[in-house]
Amino acid sequence: MPLTPHPKAFRAVASAAAGIAVLFLLLPGTLLAAEPQSAIEAAWWVWVLLLFVFSFVLGIFAVLAGVGGGVLFVPIVSSFFPFHLDFVRGAGLMVALSGAISAGAPLMRKGLADLKLGLPMALVGSLSSIAGAMAGLALPAQTVQLLLGIVIVVIATLMFLSGKSGYPEVKVPDALSKALHISGIYYEESIKKDVSWQVHRTPLSLIFFLMIGFIGGMFGLGAGFANVPVFNLLMGVPLKVSVATSGLVLSINGAAAAWVYMFKGAMLPLIAVPSIAGMMLGSKIGAKLLTRVNTSSVRIIVVSMLAVAGIRSLFKGFGI
Amino acid sequence: MKQEPADKPHVHKEQLAYAGVLDKLSHFAILFLAGSYAAYIFQLLPRKVSIADIAANWHLRAPLMQEKLDAPLGWSFMSGMESFWRGDALSYFAIILICMIPVVCLLVTAPAFFREKRPVFGVIAILQVLILLVAATGVLVR
Numbered sequence: 001m002p003l004t005p006h007p008k009a010f011r012a013v014a015s016a017a018a019g020i021a022v023l024f025l026l027l028p029g030t031l032l033a034a035e036p037q038s039a040i041e042a043a044w045w046v047w048v049l050l051l052f053v054f055s056f057v058l059g060i061f062a063v064l065a066g067v068g069g070g071v072l073f074v075p076i077v078s079s080f081f082p083f084h085l086d087f088v089r090g091a092g093l094m095v096a097l098s099g100a101i102s103a104g105a106p107l108m109r110k111g112l113a114d115l116k117l118g119l120p121m122a123l124v125g126s127l128s129s130i131a132g133a134m135a136g137l138a139l140p141a142q143t144v145q146l147l148l149g150i151v152i153v154v155i156a157t158l159m160f161l162s163g164k165s166g167y168p169e170v171k172v173p174d175a176l177s178k179a180l181h182i183s184g185i186y187y188e189e190s191i192k193k194d195v196s197w198q199v200h201r202t203p204l205s206l207i208f209f210l211m212i213g214f215i216g217g218m219f220g221l222g223a224g225f226a227n228v229p230v231f232n233l234l235m236g237v238p239l240k241v242s243v244a245t246s247g248l249v250l251s252i253n254g255a256a257a258a259w260v261y262m263f264k265g266a267m268l269p270l271i272a273v274p275s276i277a278g279m280m281l282g283s284k285i286g287a288k289l290l291t292r293v294n295t296s297s298v299r300i301i302v303v304s305m306l307a308v309a310g311i312r313s314l315f316k317g318f319g320i
Numbered sequence: 321m322k323q324e325p326a327d328k329p330h331v332h333k334e335q336l337a338y339a340g341v342l343d344k345l346s347h348f349a350i351l352f353l354a355g356s357y358a359a360y361i362f363q364l365l366p367r368k369v370s371i372a373d374i375a376a377n378w379h380l381r382a383p384l385m386q387e388k389l390d391a392p393l394g395w396s397f398m399s400g401m402e403s404f405w406r407g408d409a410l411s412y413f414a415i416i417l418i419c420m421i422p423v424v425c426l427l428v429t430a431p432a433f434f435r436e437k438r439p440v441f442g443v444i445a446i447l448q449v450l451i452l453l454v455a456a457t458g459v460l461v462r
Binding site (some may be wrong): 001044045084091097101102104105108110119120122126128134137141181184187199251252260261262266268270271272273277 | 360423424462
């Protein structure tokens, strides 16, 4: 059945987009100045409130565009808010982790998030996410900002170009996945049928999850943007199972890396909590709008936002 | 590969155990997060570091801010009731609670894996708990 965009939903998304645009227009005057100190003159509660509203709007867009919160949160907030990148990355991890945790239980009960698929990936990913967080906090801030810019621009490009496969067919599972019995069945409501799945290329995927964990920990990104394509396109996991299991992996990797941020003093509740609250509320609204909004248009907006934030990070990294 | 609908869901017991604990803990942690943040922001409890001081320094790198303000860090706020019973410490503790949720879920799930004759995953769950606990001790960053 073709999806007819709902005018009210369009208005809501347009308002959210306008909100972001206004924020972008208002903020640069102070925030894009060379010295961030000029931006802290506003009362603290103004920034906290702005952060909550901003995270709320990002939460709506994140769901509609099918990306995690962290990948949008870190580059945009670090580019346009006065907080140091250290605290933004700490908050970004918590945003991604909290979202995954709050959505996890129903997805597991439905058999969409799969423990046997997720646990081996989380095991290697959590080790590298700790290493990534340590590396990110040890490197000079400008270098991290520059690398973040590169990573975000690459992600935006991949999101623009990459495809996805609803029900990939895996004819022969690999030896490791067979030994571990990594396979499953879930009930697909849209076609009213059970869908069985099995996987291949598990050893190669473990290497990918090692790299993804490192990047996620280093930049405080949720890394769902990378987990999902590896599950879906590389291993041959159905898209819905990939998205849900990515949340499980992310919740474990995020929890591991968050400790590094906490012990390095890079976790400020003042910043992290409104970000978590805003993103979670926004995600709930986004989920309600999901069936009524033209998600491909939203995806283009989000990719554009990511590209702008990535380029801005690159400029900051170059000291421009 | 598609099949006809089954009569019962195809979810393993250990996964249901994980989901049950996750459901309860995530609701509790989110409520605690909201309550403790309200206590912090509205100064219902004393704070270790004033919000104005944090706002004046949040543009600094984390170690620099820590050096200036001595804000809650790691488990430092657990040194006594006086340091724990503060708005900023409780709000920080809420974040710790969220990070501990996967540990509790895995601890509950690991024995279920062994009971269900999937020992490899029981071992993976235990290894994962160990990694998370080692990270939580802070030994890796000292």
